[in-house]
């Protein structure tokens with residue numbers, strides 16, 4: 001074999017090696033708890049979501065996804081309770097995303113929509129301060145807050161599109177989302193030090209609040225759930241940006257599904 005041909009052969013194999021290596025380097029390996037669907041059925045998506053939740057909640061460093069349970073709130077939440085009561089909540093922490101169970105997950109491909117019906121048990125803890133009037137009492141106090149919500153139902157609709165990255169690989173992109181929550185009635189709120197110096201009055205006020213659990217859940221849980229879902233959508237987008245469409249779905253996409261960013 002002549003030196004020239006041997007050189008060429010080496011060059012070719014090095015080039016081939018480089019291309020393969022390059023090709024695999026670009027894809028972040030899919031975690032083993034992600035089970036791509038080969039069909040667009042509720043059964044498959046529901047199962048895949050169930051399989052994915054514990055792993056995703058533990059965090060996926062390669063996709064820049066931190067552990068999600070507990071989820072720390074990085075901002076203060078202010079709520080206006082009925083009767084001109086202003087409450088601020090800070091150092092908040094939401095526990096329970098890992099308990100979420102999907103009841104039904106559907107893909108409506110023609111509408112570019114995913115629909116999630118899930119339920120979770122949540123505990124929210126943090127510090128509160130409150131200013132206003134509840135019952136006959138003027139309150140100006142602060143303390144720690146704990147709210148436990150059992151079987152919080154969430155209906156979430158996510159509108160997406162598929163865009164191409166610079167290598168021509170498809171990626172989901174979340175366009176928008178909306179959700180509805182049904183807080184059920186299984187809820188318990190505890191605020192310490194509500195009425196300074198009187199545990200009895202504090203307990204009475206708490207009892208009143210707890211007997212209006214739907215209202216409390218909406219006013220108190222609502223903004224925190226807004227935060228948690230927005231956070232979860234941000235995390236989901238990072239997931240979609242890290243893994244290609246072909247990695248996370250076995251249902252081929254026709255060209256018409258790609259859109260401009």
Ligand SMILES: *[C@@H]1O[C@H](CO)[C@@H](O)[C@H](O)[C@H]1NC(C)=O
Pocket residue numbers: 075076088090129
């Ligand atoms: C959040 O509230 C706490 C207590 O009221 C306050 O000390 C802190 O400065 C607030 N943080 C922000 C970012 O507003």
Ligand SMILES: *[C@@H]1O[C@H](CO)[C@@H](O)[C@H](O)[C@H]1NC(C)=O
Pocket residue numbers: 099100101119120121150151
């Ligand atoms: C929530 O907690 C209740 C009571 O502990 C339990 O029966 C239920 O299975 C839990 N639900 C979820 C979604 O974890």
Ligand SMILES: *[C@@H]1O[C@H](CO)[C@@H](O)[C@H](O)[C@H]1NC(C)=O
Pocket residue numbers: 190191192206
């Ligand atoms: C609220 O929390 C405090 C402190 O943890 C506890 O002593 C009290 O029994 C709780 N109250 C209710 C109604 O659960």
Ligand SMILES: *[C@@H]1O[C@H](CO)[C@@H](O)[C@H](O)[C@H]1NC(C)=O
Pocket residue numbers: 227228230231234
């Ligand atoms: C989600 O991302 C947007 C855009 O980066 C940001 O403004 C928003 O604060 C994030 N939401 C949460 C809950 O972190």
